[in-house]
Amino acid sequence: MTATVFRKLSSVLILLWVAFGLVACGGFLPKSSDNRHNQPLSSSIQSGLRNMGSSPGEAMVIRIFKEEKVLEVWKRTTSGQFKMFKTYEICAFSGELGPKIKEGDRQSPEGFYTITPGLMNPRSNYYLAFNTGFPNKFDRAWGRTGSDLMVHGDCSSRGCYAMTDDGIAEIYALARETFKGGNPSFQLQIFPFRMTAAKLAQKASSPHIGFWRDIKEGYDLFELTKAPPAWDVCERQYIFNxxxxxxxxxxxxxxxxxxxxxxxxxxxADEIAFAAAVESEAQKAAREAAEAERQAAEEAAARARGEAIGGFFSGIGNMFGGGNAGQDPNVVPVMSGKPAPKPMPRLQR
Known part of the structure; x- marks a missing residue:
């Protein structure tokens, strides 16, 4: 292989590696006899579902909260309402709080998504996975791009939500059994944080505040009714029910x-609380700015006093021949730190 051919081959491999890094968390393992996607639910999971009045085949909802790094699985019970079944710690997600905008930004998505059996990935490079369905109808209305945004195993993310292998094994099995129960889909709700008025007020200066207040209505409906709200998109915003x-x-x-x-x-009530919290945050920021300014002024005054005192004594020393006057400027006095010896009495002559 000539040096030129080798360089060309190396360039192609680098481009392929970069491209793989930019397409988020996609990819499939080769077909094998691996049956990980069909592992049954554990007896503890099944008994837990029974105890809450649900079953593996009942409908489910998944909620994700970025800031809290939590994934919640909710199951429908015999009452018809959904009840939270289990929470899982998110091992890793990419980017900052806020929605995904474009391919390659390594940002994990936010919003409402519908997960169907076709989005399940039993042969993921990350043990098991399901696709979030990004970009959805809302994302496309805004021209947002991205592909292979997954909830998967492992603990590494390029725009996905990594749950560890043990975590995704249970979540995947719960989703699989929901589909087997006759449910054509389940709802995935992804939020930047728990959508309280106080938390929104803390983030009021964010460029995403309008989007967050939009999806908050879906959050509120689920909190109130304990049932997934029907969602759609019009005027480039989410609409519920x-x-x-x-x-x-x-x-x-x-x-x-x-x-x-x-x-x-x-x-x-939340609008009133939001306005009050925003005012409180503004007052807090003003107090902190004033305190920082006061401390800076005090420190500057202390430095000025120190310099003035130093200059005063330096002037006195020079006036009386002190300091290093008449000495070689390169000679530095040595201070032993020991007390001076007591002078001896004068001899009588």
Missing amino acids: AAGGGALNPMGPCPAVVQNAALTAKQQ
Whole structure:
């Protein structure tokens, strides 16, 4: 192999490696007899579901909270409402708080997604995985790009949510059994943090605050009803529980929504709390800025006093011939740190 051919081959391999790094967490292992995707639910998981009035085949919802690094699995119970079954620690996710914008930004997505059996990845490079479905209808309305954004095993992320192998094994099995129970999909809700008025006020200066307040309505509906809200997109924003049914034009006007008195009351209360919290955050920031300015002024004054005192005594020393006057400027006096010897009495002559 000539040096030129070797260099060309090396360049191709580097490009392939870079391309793989930019396509998030996709990839498949070769076909094998590995049956990891069919491992049964443990007896403790099955008994836990029974004890809460649910079963493996019942509907489920997954919620992810970035800042808290938590994934929640909710299952529908015999009451018809969903109840949280188990929480899993997220081992790693990519980027900052906020939605994914474009391919290669290594940002983990946020929003509402619908997971179908076709999005399950039984032969993932990361043990097991399911695709989030990014970009969804909302993401596409904003021209956002990205591919292979997964919830998977391992503890490494390039725009995905890594759950460790043990974690994804249980989550994958729960999803598989939900599909076997006749459910065509389950809802995946991804939030930057728990969507309280106080937390939103802390992030009020973020460029994503409008988006977060948009998806907060879906968060609130689930908190109130304990059932996944129907979501769609119109006017390039999420809409929940739209009246009339039918797919909406993501760029078109929004229809009326099914009114929920409890949601309206909560939204009004949260608006008041949000405004108060924003004012409180502003006052806190002003106090901190004033305190920092006061400390800086005190430190500057102390330095000025020290310099003035030093200059004063230096002037006195020079006036009386002190200091290093008349000495070689390269000679540095040595201080022993020992007390001076007591002078001897004068001799009588």
